[in-house]
Amino acid sequence: DVKVTQSSRYLVKRTGEKVFLECVQDMDHENMFWYRQDPGLGLRLIYFSYDVKMKEKGDIPEGYSVSREKKERFSLILESASTNQTSMYLCASTGTSATNEKLFFGSGTQLSVL
Amino acid sequence: GESVGLHLPTLSVQEGDNSIINCAYSNSASDYFIWYKQESGKGPQFIIDIRSNMDKRQGQRVTVLLNKTVKHLSLQIAATQPGDSAVYFCGGMYSGGGADGLTFGKGTHLIIQP
Numbered sequence: 366d367v368k369v370t371q372s373s374r375y376l377v378k379r380t381g382e383k384v385f386l387e388c389v390q391d392m393d394h395e396n397m398f399w400y401r402q403d404p405g406l407g408l409r410l411i412y413f414s415y416d417v418k419m420k421e422k423g424d425i426p427e428g429y430s431v432s433r434e435k436k437e438r439f440s441l442i443l444e445s446a447s448t449n450q451t452s453m454y455l456c457a458s459t460g461t462s463a464t465n466e467k468l469f470f471g472s473g474t475q476l477s478v479l
Numbered sequence: 480g481e482s483v484g485l486h487l488p489t490l491s492v493q494e495g496d497n498s499i500i501n502c503a504y505s506n507s508a509s510d511y512f513i514w515y516k517q518e519s520g521k522g523p524q525f526i527i528d529i530r531s532n533m534d535k536r537q538g539q540r541v542t543v544l545l546n547k548t549v550k551h552l553s554l555q556i557a558a559t560q561p562g563d564s565a566v567y568f569c570g571g572m573y574s575g576g577g578a579d580g581l582t583f584g585k586g587t588h589l590i591i592q593p
Contacts, residue, residue: 407585459578470522
């Protein structure tokens with residue numbers, strides 16, 4: 366089974382802190398994604414990457430950046446955390462086979478910014 | 480782009496009954512659809528998917544129906560059990576693009592009454 370692992374389940378940070386959310390997948394998937402999930406808004410795509418060193422903005426990239434130095438690891442960075450970035454963050458991955466639409470999600474990181 | 484929406488934020492059913500969760504989409508070019516189950520505090524888990532060359536697909540206790548004429552899909556869960564209690568959300572996209580084009584509905588919370 367595909368395993369997408371997010372390093373923290375719960376995280377509490379202060380406004381202005383730099384925050385790193387780490388995600389690792391073990392299925393040699395080319396494509397990785399970061400979403401945030403908020404009540405009433407559903408899943409929104411922040412950034413994605415289709416290859417090492419490659420990154421593309423999703424629908425809500427403002428206030429975030431990403432890093433993909435290795436194929437299996439995709440990091441989400443909040444340069445200066447703000448309270449409106451309190452949310453559930455979900456990492457996902459897919460391969461490049463014919464069924465590459467199916468996203469495999471991690472367990473999520475619930476981030477609280479105080 | 481695609482817009483995907485669920486009809487009801489909450490659905491309450493008796494244990495043992497069948498559950499039907501509905502979803503609508505806006506883009507006629509969408510040809511791939513997917514359903515996820517998300518239990519409290521966990522990441523989304525793949526349930527079933529369907530391509531537009533099919534009207535129906537069955538899994539274990541679940542069936543997805545696709546009506547392209549009215550741009551509607553539904554997830555049917557047979558003999559609902561307490562373990563089915565979760566938020567269910569649908570996603571849709573045009574498969575000619577990448578998985579970053581997958582757009583999700585906001586989710587229906589399925590509540591199982593004993």
